[in-house]
Amino acid sequence: MQRHTFLRQALAGAACALLLAPALAQGSDAERQLASQAFSIVAPFPPGGPVDTLSRILATGLTARYRQPAVVDNRTGASGNIGIELVKRAAPTGHTLLVVPQGNLTINPTLMPRLGYTVDGDFAPVSSLAKAANVIAVNPAVPAKTIAELVALSKAKPDSISYASPGVGSSLHLAGELFRQQSGADILHVAYKGTGPGLNDVLGGTVPMIIGNMPSVLPHIQSGKLRALAVTDPARATELPDVPTLAEAGVQGVALSSWYGVMAPKGTPAPVVEQLARDIAQIFSEPAVKAQLQKQGMGVWLTSGAAFGELIRKETAVWAPIIKARKIEAQ
Structure with a gap:
């Protein structure tokens, strides 16, 4: 509750700044279209996580900018696919937007060949929003204090080092597989239903290692x-x-982050997509927003339009051969 209160307070300054924008009646056709009706921001994961936080920041900013309600719809289920398919079917006006983590855009299309959507065929990339570093961390009882020592320990004692992930095919699972491939470490994957249960087992010493995103592991590293x-x-x-x-530690080719972005239904007019990207850049450049995200271990990271689409395609090309080579299948 305190976190949400702080978020509302932090966003107040951003909202006030946006309210000073020129009258929309004198704006572009895209601005007038966006100001014509309410927004639905679909977050396909439960409240409280990074997707929900980013969705609420976006909703607050759009409400202030266009004087229209922007409601966050936590449409959960099927690893995010229920909410994603809802946006796919929405009218392409710019008023229904999807806030989604990278895995649903760059991993699931290979991992789940029977998905009810295709990224290129069903969505228009609007903008990335934020990213968080991934951290390789161990329980303090593990004697390794460096990556080199961890790799050596795993080779000296095969099957002794396992790492927790929030599920088969998650970006953190695949980050672990890429780390194993590039470092030669002999590590085992242990899948959990979410970050929380896996993190608890690492903290308790049942599993020695985790590859987690910064918002999840930072408090436990600091403590x-x-x-x-x-x-x-x-x-x-x-x-x-x-x-x-990892590159400084001698392991190349594992330069990966956890990131989040905004997609619109395919067919949304290009001027509307471009205007939304400009709005997002303004909303997420507010100092209060940056400070709030930094406190949660995330940083504002903005890439829009065609460049964002190319980023998605390139990262998909990184994950696809790993999924196929390791014969990873969704469960």
Whole structure:
């Protein structure tokens, strides 16, 4: 409750700034269209997580900008696919938007060949929103204090090092498989139904290792309940400046982050998509929004339109051969 109260307070400044925008009656055709009716922001995962937080920031900003209600719809189920298919079927006016994590756009199309949507065929990429570093961390009882020591330990004692993930085919599961491939580590995957149960077992010592995103593991690293060995981002994380990247630790080719973006139904007019991208850039560039996300271990990360679409295609091409080579199947 305190977190949501703080979020509302932090967003107040952003909302006030947006209310000072020029009268929309004098704006572009795209602005007038967007101001014509209410918005539905579909978050295909439960309240309380990063998708929900980002959706509410977006909804608050659009409400202030266009003087129209913007309601967050937590349409959960089927690994996010229920909410995604809802947006696929929505009218392409720019008033129904999807806030979604990378896995649903770059992993599931290969992992789940019978999906009820295709990314390129059913959606228009609007903008990325934020990203969070992934962290390789171990229970402090594990003697390895560096990535090199972890790899050596796993080879010296085969099957002794396992890592927790929030599920088969999740981006964190595949990050672990890519780490194993690139480092030569002999590690085992243990899948859980969500980050929480797996994290609890690592904290309790049942599983020695986790690859988790920053918002989930940072409090436990700061408290000393986990030891961070490396981040998988290309650059060191501001939250953990003393923790090396995997590349610095000698493991190349695992420069990956957890990220989130906005999609609109296919057929949404290009000027409307472009205007939404500009609105998102304004909303997420507010200092209060940046500060709130940083406190939760996320950073604002904006890539829009065709560049965002190309990012999705490139990352899909990274995951597809790993899924096929490891014969990973959705459960």
